[in-house]
Amino acid sequence: MKIAVTGKSGQVVTSLLERGAAAGHEVIALGRPEMDLADPASVLRGIKDVMPDVVVSAAAYTAVDRAESESDIAYAVNALGAGAVAEAAKALDVPLVHLSTDYVFDGELERPYCENDTTRPTGVYGASKLAGEQAVMDAYGDNSAVLRVAWVYSPFGSNFVKTMLRLAADKDEISVVADQLGNPTSALDIADGILKVAGNLVADSDPGLRGVFHMTAAGEASWADLAQAIFAASLDLGGPSALVRKITTADYPTPAARPANSRLDCDMIADVHNVALQDWHGALKTVVARLQVVATESLPR
Ligand SMILES: NC(=O)c1ccc[n+]([C@@H]2O[C@H](COP(=O)([O-])OP(=O)(O)OC[C@H]3O[C@@H](n4cnc5c(N)ncnc54)[C@H](OP(=O)(O)O)[C@@H]3O)[C@@H](O)[C@H]2O)c1
DSSP, X not given: OEEEEEOSSSHHHHHHHHHHHHTTOEEEEEXXXXXXXXXXXXXXXXXXXXXXSEEEEOOOOOOTTGGGTOXXXXXXIXXXXXXXXXXXXXXXXXXXXXXXXXXXXXXXXXXXXXXXXXXXXXXXXXXXXXXXXXXXXXXXXXXXXXXXXXXXXOSSSSOHHHHHHHHHTTOSEEEEEOSOEEOOEEHHHHHHHHHHHHHHXXXXXXXXXXXXXXXXXXXXXXXXXXXXXXXXXXXXXXXXOOEXXXXXXXXXXXXXXXXXXXXXXXXXXXXXXXXXXXXXXXXXXXXXXXXXXXXXXXXXX
16 A cells, blocks of 8 residues: 555654555554644645555644644644644545544543544543544544544654653653553554554445544553563563652652553454554563663663
8 A cells, every 4th residue: 555644753654654554554644744734735745745545644733732832733733734634635545544532531430432422522632632522523524533542652752662762761750650550552553553454444434444543552551551561571681670669640640641441442443444552561562672672772882
């Protein structure tokens, strides 16, 4: 497949470039400065120039806390920009895979969220992403799959795993929130899932393959659980480690409120698309090992 993906250096974009090439696909990353999601004309131009078989919408304004004070730009990118990508895919008559987030939910349920559970974002980022889902479905719902992913980490970009390893290089103990539950998910596995869904959409016009799906790693964790697993994996490889002190959300106030429970039920994507991402523990070890190799290679010789 020839795949146009929005964004140039994001975690999922970079993972899709790697996994797509490994699977024999041509993946073309489109981003700033040539293509800016806040400039719809550049989106249409950029995607049309590529003439892809499928479009993947992976770029977003992802600064959850900063969005509280930058709602204009968050909505311009995540809502209007998402709609512009959908319009471009529609103009080319090719399927769209659009990424969204677990933060469309308020976290009040005590079980994993299903696709048709009520959405009620707790902050601007989640609200702007929800508006993006709606823009995609309004513009091109009959040929789009919206994949809600969560708690993304990878060897690339900025993420919780890299932050924990960086902090552990200097600190013996790190305080981490233990009362928010989610599904930590490797962007490398998200990329594999996107490739599978994209292939299904290209091959088959069945409306049942379109719509909103949850796609996270199997298994759940709190941020503190995840931090402990990061340090255990790192220690095994001779890397930095620290003790995790469990704290509550109330102990660590942030500009944006986070849902206490944003676990996602992924049965539907398993049934419909035959996509089931591996358990996060194994995926995490792969990413920590890759980061460890990078850290070792960058040591002065
Ligand atoms: N990260 C998470 O934990 C998480 C959780 C749930 C859902 N998601 C969703 O998953 C998707 C991928 O996330 P990610 O972690 O890969 O994001 P990321 O690493 O933060 O990367 C975001 C990408 O979007 C690009 N971008 C931002 N504003 C843009 C604009 N105006 N025009 C063009 N490109 C723009 C960035 O480009 P530059 O390099 O130019 O900045 C970057 O390539 C997003 O839809 C996100 O909302 C992420």
